[in-house]
Amino acid sequence: MATIRDVARLADVSVSTVSLVFSQPHRVSESTRLRVQQAVDHLEYRPNGTARDLRVRKTNTIGVLLHNLSGPFYSELIRGVEEVADMLGLTTIAAGCSSHQGQGSVRLLHEARIDGAIVLDPSIESKELLRYARESLPVVVLDRPLTHDFHSEYISAVAADHELGGYLAGNHLLDQGFRRFAFIAGPVDSGDSHLRHRGFFRALHRAEIDTVTIPVVYSDFTENGGKRAMGTLLEQGWKLDAIFAANDEMAIGAMQALEEHHVSVPNDVAVMGFDDIRLARYVTPSLSTIHQPMYEVGKTAMKKLEGALNGTSDGDVEILPVTLVTRSSTLAPLAKEGIS
Amino acid sequence: MATIRDVARLADVSVSTVSLVFSQPHRVSESTRLRVQQAVDHLEYRPNGTARDLRVRKTNTIGVLLHNLSGPFYSELIRGVEEVADMLGLTTIAAGCSSHQGQGSVRLLHEARIDGAIVLDPSIESKELLRYARESLPVVVLDRPLTHDFHSEYISAVAADHELGGYLAGNHLLDQGFRRFAFIAGPVDSGDSHLRHRGFFRALHRAEIDTVTIPVVYSDFTENGGKRAMGTLLEQGWKLDAIFAANDEMAIGAMQALEEHHVSVPNDVAVMGFDDIRLARYVTPSLSTIHQPMYEVGKTAMKKLEGALNGTSDGDVEILPVTLVTRSSTLAPLAKEGIS
């Protein structure tokens, strides 16, 4: 690879002049600018990014760290991030957090390869993030709350209003006339699942339903996990009207289990999810759920990051509203009677 | 941030010794190693990746450049890449190719920020890739053939056998007893779509069906595009048995259009897709399709890249087999009669 020195030699100017041609073209005379340009073309010179990053001590790159890159869910998020980053002249790179410690995306955090990070990956421990976050590397987390022991000047958060979502789901199911519920939760240490759980119970309390009678099964946010959780509920022979699953994947798994047990959805039991993934619209029956504005989350996260990069932080945590999406999986028994 | 010099000063050793502690610990005595380690911990020293990259002239990072990061389709691919990269001690980063020229992922290619690239993004022109690919930056393309004018020592390709897929699809539809076909193609400049098209027609020729009578509509690989394409076919009043769409998205769009026109799938007309995206299994009726082994593609691409990085190239292009996945959207009329 040709270096800036090669260009300088060929164009018979100093290195600094070549640099100037790129950074402040108006500062160099037309004739030399042309000469430099020719040399650049001829040598196919391309500036070395790592050298520049080293010198100016920033990379103009921000990282989006995800558990895995699957799902149209994440893609919306990244789209939001990219849109804002692009306007700011920043490059966005995404990294899944693969198996080996130290190998994968953590290297981006660890070795000053990015100027900021957006994190949505429960497998990266908060403790670790606290170590990495600093003035020159602010972090926005999307998957955990800012508690008193997870708190730093350089960490902020953006989240959908999970509690509200749980509440909306609960109210919707109540409005549809259901009374006997079960909840399929995510992993015990998932803050998101916990908040959804809480909102759900709040709605039930308000309707004076005794939540102590409600079975809760903890699963893992996967389709298969939801299926197994539903299997557990069915085996126990609970009398149930409606299932609220902490995400759509598990809700879809639950529907499969129900189908296999010849329980009709929503005639015998209603199912409600959370996230509004693309699949929710296509399964049969289509899945009622809570829509998370992932694109907005991405945009907001990037804006917060920008604020942190410029030292103009604008508060710790931003909560974005969610919306109820009613589809067929929670059709009311009454409505059905009215129709038939 | 503390630098290696700070550590050296605090531990009262030279900079090179500190470096040695990391790279070849056995070469430094236990006592100093301990002292250095303490200094590192105390200062929270972390090596600067860009400085190292500059010095050793490689980044140990490979980029996966995608059109957008959407779809479980891509995620499988990335999973395959990551698995291999991880074993090789390489970091994988993914970048969507957002709007602004020069801003986005191209910077990774342009500025020597990665050691190799895997490209699946038609919006990056082949011409451009030819400019970037070189010994120190080999490229594996996943979305285009290696033609005589797009050919370089440093570019190789991995692809699913699109032609075979088209052929399998054609044969399957013929086996099911369908005879009057339409093809919904991708963009005219999509090589993949073209190959699927070719394979499809080869199957029809073999069955002595006159392909001249077969309407072809070119669309854009999106669900909505498929819907509009199907609309066009329906308006023209073609008599049709079966639709073959060049990807699942368009096939699903086509099914929607058919439903809106009260044409039953597969009773009135069969629909077949290509890709085997996750959704295909869930739509109603479930979509017959051709399965592309994206995970394998990712792994193979990464292995090829590794070969190129080590100078042990193993041929230009690798074609991976595809498989037929039969579901409900292509149930045979005869079978149906047999059942009813």
Added chain:
DNA sequence: CCCTCCAATCGAACCGTTTCGATTCTCCCT
């Protein structure tokens, strides 16, 4: 004709590592 000023260009330091050859120190052998 000389001085001043500004535009154009240059030289050199610096960013934080790695690496290689040189140096010092220790210990052992004859």
Added chain:
DNA sequence: AGGGAGAATCGAAACGGTTCGATTGGAGGG
């Protein structure tokens, strides 16, 4: 005691840019 081997450590030169203060040259004013 002298010499040599080998381990431990060090110094300094890269890597390829950016940036700032210094230098040069020519135009314009008095």
